[in-house]
Amino acid sequence: MRTENLKKAKRIVIKIGSRVLTCEDNGLDLDLIDGLAAEVATLREDGHEVIIVSSGAVAAGRRELGIEGRPRSIPQKQAAAAIGQSHLMRTYEEAFGRFGHKVAQILLTRDDLANRLRFLNARATLDTLLSFGVIPVINENDTVVVDEIKFGDNDNLSALVTNLAEAHLLVILTDIDGFYDSDPRANPDARLIHLVKSVTRETERAAGGSASTVGTGGMVTKLAAAKKAAQSGVPTLMVNGKVPGILTEAFAGREVGTLFLPARESLNRRKHWIAHTLKPSGRIIVDDGARAVLARQGKSLLPSGVVRVEGEFDRGACVRVCGPDEIEVARGLVDYSHAEIERILGHRSGEIETILGYKYGDEIIHRDNLVIL
Numbered sequence: 001m002r003t004e005n006l007k008k009a010k011r012i013v014i015k016i017g018s019r020v021l022t023c024e025d026n027g028l029d030l031d032l033i034d035g036l037a038a039e040v041a042t043l044r045e046d047g048h049e050v051i052i053v054s055s056g057a058v059a060a061g062r063r064e065l066g067i068e069g070r071p072r073s074i075p076q077k078q079a080a081a082a083i084g085q086s087h088l089m090r091t092y093e094e095a096f097g098r099f100g101h102k103v104a105q106i107l108l109t110r111d112d113l114a115n116r117l118r119f120l121n122a123r124a125t126l127d128t129l130l131s132f133g134v135i136p137v138i139n140e141n142d143t144v145v146v147d148e149i150k151f152g153d154n155d156n157l158s159a160l161v162t163n164l165a166e167a168h169l170l171v172i173l174t175d176i177d178g179f180y181d182s183d184p185r186a187n188p189d190a191r192l193i194h195l196v197k198s199v200t201r202e203t204e205r206a207a208g209g210s211a212s213t214v215g216t217g218g219m220v221t222k223l224a225a226a227k228k229a230a231q232s233g234v235p236t237l238m239v240n241g242k243v244p245g246i247l248t249e250a251f252a253g254r255e256v257g258t259l260f261l262p263a264r265e266s267l268n269r270r271k272h273w274i275a276h277t278l279k280p281s282g283r284i285i286v287d288d289g290a291r292a293v294l295a296r297q298g299k300s301l302l303p304s305g306v307v308r309v310e311g312e313f314d315r316g317a318c319v320r321v322c323g324p325d326e327i328e329v330a331r332g333l334v335d336y337s338h339a340e341i342e343r344i345l346g347h348r349s350g351e352i353e354t355i356l357g358y359k360y361g362d363e364i365i366h367r368d369n370l371v372i373l
């Protein structure tokens with residue numbers, strides 16, 4: 001099953017973490033990058049298309065700037081990313097150049113992917129680069145991001161890129177042999193899990209954060225990424241990128257690292273984008289009855305099931321739908337603004353026009369725009 005999942009993947013996203021790319025002194029590990037380039041070149045020869053999501057800009061740049069530990073302020077981090085990103089690209093260019101491959105830099109913010117037009121543009125650019133045989137190297141545009149438009153970590157970004165590029169496999173390279181039943185740095189008896197059929201709450205409880213000064217998110221964000229990829233119908237392989245030849249071993253069918261299987265029922269690309277790429281701008285609290293029909297019967301959300309609305313948003317915005325216990329059950333695009341929903345909540349759909357004087361439709365969120373979480 002493992003070999004089949006890997007071999008049949010024509011388009012692969014490979015995420016390389018800061019911990020993999022840097023040495024003890026926090027500079028870029030040039031030998032390691034050369035080794036990875038050789039392995040990726042072999043994957044290309046075997047007919048795979050490869051997109052790299054690479055971290056390491058901040059780590060590489062802070063050494064250049066002589067900053068010890070994590071950069072203390074956001075402008076410091078952004079300055080480190082600016083200097084480190086060009087260093088990173090030069091290193092990839094040289095490493096892949098030895099195998100006759102060209103690389104292309106793509107820097108993204110969450111805003112770029114949340115806007116459907118820019119999302120489709122980014123997809124077309126990626127397709128074009130791949131059709132020219134180029135290896136795209138993607139990172140977050142750290143120099144300009146502020147909290148509101150941040151992916152936050154590259155694990156998350158790599159899952160969104162997997163959906164963007166309609167890739168068939170996500171590979172996460174990190175500094176540990178895979179996913180363990182508890183953080184091996186804290187528990188020496190932790191056991192490596194080779195196969196995760198689905199990321200459940202229990203799986204999530206085993207994941208800890210990052211102990212390093214360069215990594216962001218640790219295992220928590222990696223599991224979240226694997227879960228998002230699974231929802232696109234894509235498996236995720238997590239292996240130790242510090243081990244020379246690890247990709248070759250994995251693709252030869254050896255049981256290395258952790259394989260996360262895709263969900264049996266995957267979301268279509270657009271619904272995945274609604275659930276994971278858009279940032280919700282408010283909440284709609286529904287009653288028990290509405291929660292049950294949304295979750296079990298895949299129905300649209302009607303005004304009669306809404307009890308409260310929180311936040312300010314326009315028609316077309318992405319919002320969270322929560323049950324009476326405030327736990328999020330779904331996410332979707334609204335057909336009415338928060339102000340309109342406040343006026344029609346609790347009413348039957350037939351009354352919308354009388355209350356507002358106009359009507360866009362019977363639903364607050366149509367089922368085509370609604371994703372059950």
Ligand SMILES: Nc1ncnc2c1ncn2[C@@H]1O[C@H](COP(=O)(O)OP(=O)(O)O)[C@@H](O)[C@H]1O
Pocket residue numbers: 016017018019020055173174175176178179180181182183184185206207208209210211212214215216217218219220
């Ligand atoms: N259950 C777990 N299994 C494996 N690693 C874990 C677990 N919980 C926490 N970790 C930590 O996650 C770290 C990898 O994440 P991180 O430091 O963010 O690296 P990267 O730069 O690759 O993103 C590991 O070094 C490990 O200490």
Ligand SMILES: N[C@@H](CCC(=O)OP(=O)(O)O)C(=O)O
Pocket residue numbers: 016017018019054055056057058059081139140142152153154155214215216217218
């Ligand atoms: N965009 C940042 C990386 C942030 C990040 O998620 O790092 P990591 O957890 O090491 O993948 C950089 O290039 O330094």
